Amino acid sequence: MPTVTQSSAIPSLGVGTFRLKDDEAYNSVTMALDVGFRHIDTAQIYGNEEAVGRAIKDSGVPREDIYVTTKVWNDKLNKAGFIDSVKESLAKLQLSYVDLLLIHWPSPENGESMEEYLGELRRAKELGLTKAIGISNFTVAQTEQAVRILGDGEIATNQVEVHPYLTNEKVRQACEKLGITVTGYMPFAVGKVLKDDTIIAIADKHGVTAAEVVVAWELAHGLVTIPSSTKRKNLEINFNALSLTLDAEDIAKIDALDCGDRQAAPDFSPQWD
């Protein structure tokens, strides 16, 4: 069985839970833990923290062996609501702490100042509600600002969209300079890139699936990645990607597929790089 390598303190391969509600979330996390995943990504806005928490508890896997991430939603970035919302997440998850707490999106139109919500994020860590803190969907300028506020070495990750059709080079390079691990979300562009001819040809060459190629490409770039699936077979495939090593030519071919095809672009998105 392949094992999860550590590209940082964050296990390099996790499982996402966006869109999964109730039984679907419970079953996905239950199967993922059984397959071998030990890193689970949820968020307040996904509305599934309760189901994720139950799946973790019922799995019998020791708490300390699982890396759990949740994210604070836009309406809780204010000083009045932030910490209580994290405590509510923990209650739903049936956990006394999460491993990683992220700001899901920079405050839309700076409704709250970054000093305010990053101050609350730091406080959540000081209170022991989370082991590590990070950001998500932050641009280069916002990431630099966040480092100025929190200091070097405080931000464990910037979780942003990364897949072969949106390689997000600028953000990745800036994060590398700042010593911040990038977590690539939506690695399959919600399935789109799995139909790509170049990726399928590389998969055929290695005798594997397109999904394994895409996950292996993310890992080859030193990214953490968190594909989601509702199917045991697909979770197994995604986990098996840990055993696949792509060559430099494969990686270059996939890099060249970038066409800026962004999937996650709500109207409150920042001005992307």
Ligand SMILES: NC(=O)c1ccc[n+]([C@@H]2O[C@H](COP(=O)([O-])OP(=O)(O)OC[C@H]3O[C@@H](n4cnc5c(N)ncnc54)[C@H](OP(=O)(O)O)[C@@H]3O)[C@@H](O)[C@H]2O)c1
């Ligand atoms: N921070 C943020 O703002 C943000 C935004 C978006 C996502 N995320 C995180 O990133 C995670 C991943 O993104 P995502 O779930 O939106 O999309 P994704 O992982 O790119 O794609 C999921 C889709 O791929 C399919 N799939 C999974 N494994 C497959 C395989 N081996 N073969 C064929 N199809 C496969 C799934 O279908 P089946 O269920 O049928 O397998 C599902 O339709 C999310 O779950 C969430 O945790 C974070």
